[in-house]
Amino acid sequence: NAGVTQTPKFQVLKTGQSMTLQCAQDMNHNSMYWYRQDPGMGLRLIYYSASEGTTDKGEVPNGYNVSRLNKREFSLRLESAAPSQTSVYFCASSETSAKQGFAQYFGPGTRLTVT
Amino acid sequence: DAKTTQPNSMESNEEEPVHLPCNHSTISGTDYIHWYRQLPSQGPEYVIHGLTSNVNNRMASLAIAEDRKSSTLILHRATLRDAAVYYCILISSGTYKYIFGTGTRLKVLA
Numbered sequence: 578n579a580g581v582t583q584t585p586k587f588q589v590l591k592t593g594q595s596m597t598l599q600c601a602q603d604m605n606h607n608s609m610y611w612y613r614q615d616p617g618m619g620l621r622l623i624y625y626s627a628s629e630g631t632t633d634k635g636e637v638p639n640g641y642n643v644s645r646l647n648k649r650e651f652s653l654r655l656e657s658a659a660p661s662q663t664s665v666y667f668c669a670s671s672e673t674s675a676k677q678g679f680a681q682y683f684g685p686g687t688r689l690t691v692t
Numbered sequence: 693d694a695k696t697t698q699p700n701s702m703e704s705n706e707e708e709p710v711h712l713p714c715n716h717s718t719i720s721g722t723d724y725i726h727w728y729r730q731l732p733s734q735g736p737e738y739v740i741h742g743l744t745s746n747v748n749n750r751m752a753s754l755a756i757a758e759d760r761k762s763s764t765l766i767l768h769r770a771t772l773r774d775a776a777v778y779y780c781i782l783i784s785s786g787t788y789k790y791i792f793g794t795g796t797r798l799k800v801l802a
Contacts, residue, residue, distance in 0.1 A: 581735075610790070619779065620736065620792040635789060667735050680726075681790060683735030 578603050581684035583668050589690045590658045598653040598687050600668030608671045609651035610635075610681065611643060613664040620667060626651055628673075658691045665689070696780045701797040704770045712765040712796055714780030719760050724783045727754065727765050729776040730795070736779065739765065775800045 584599045602609065607628045612620040612635075622635030626645040640662060642654045651670075655662060665688050669681040697715040704710040716725070726741040740747055740754045742763070747754040753766040767774055779795040 612792070617794075619794045622789055622791065625789065636791070669735070680738035680741070681728075681736070683737070686735055 580604065581668055581670055581682050583666075583684040583687050585687060586685070587688050589692065590655075591692055592659060594658050595654065595656050596658065597655075598666055598668075598689075599650070600652065600684060601650045602668075602670040602682070603649065604670060604672075604682065605648070606670035606682075607648070607673045609645065610669040610671075611641075611651070611653045612667045612669065613637065613662075614667060614686075615664050623653065623666075658689075660691045663689060663691045696782060696793055698778075698780055698793065698796045700794070701799065703799045703801060704767075705801050706772060707769050710767040710770045710774070710798065710800075712767075712778050712780075712798065713762065714764070715762045716780070716782055717761045719782055720784065722784065725754065725756060725760075725763050726781045726783055726790070727752070728779045728781065728792075729774075730779070731773075731776045736792075739778070741783075770798075770800045772800050772802060774798065 581602045610625040611623040614620045621637050623637055623641050624635055624643040626632045629648045632643050644652045665686045667686050668684040671681045672679040724743050727739040728736040729739050730736045740749055740752050742754045742756055755764045777795040777797050779792050
């Protein structure tokens, strides 16, 4: 099992460009999440999907959109990138969060720089 | 959302036990306590979780205070590979939101 995979690993964008970060999990998990991590800071939740067909905002959703394409895949889109979105982006999944005992499994991250 | 407070950094000698504290004075009765760690240049990794009773697994032990207002992650024999940022998180009943703070950076000295 690959676990949680993310593409691309690195990306450089110019201000105003758009892009989509891809995430897939092969663990048959119901819930998926997108976080960002800025230098020296903890992770902040951008959006999450409790189950296929649903998405909800996290702490810092402005400037982002998400799509839960199917049970396996959860993408994050930046419509008009800004330098403030320079960060490392992590995708995660969990069997379900309704039962708090389930752990989150994280991908390796995408390092995004917006110039 | 209930908050947690952790020291910014700690040091330990290799092969000695490490006790990482976490305060969560506003915890509610249905909040679970989760611990994750993040090694350099990697995504976070699940370590352990608990509700009221102490918990052990192959990675660590979790000691929860009787009033649940604090907890301690115990690494029984620190290795150089345990150098990481450790996050203590409270997960509320029925929520899908995991709120990460800034964690404790553990340095392990050879």
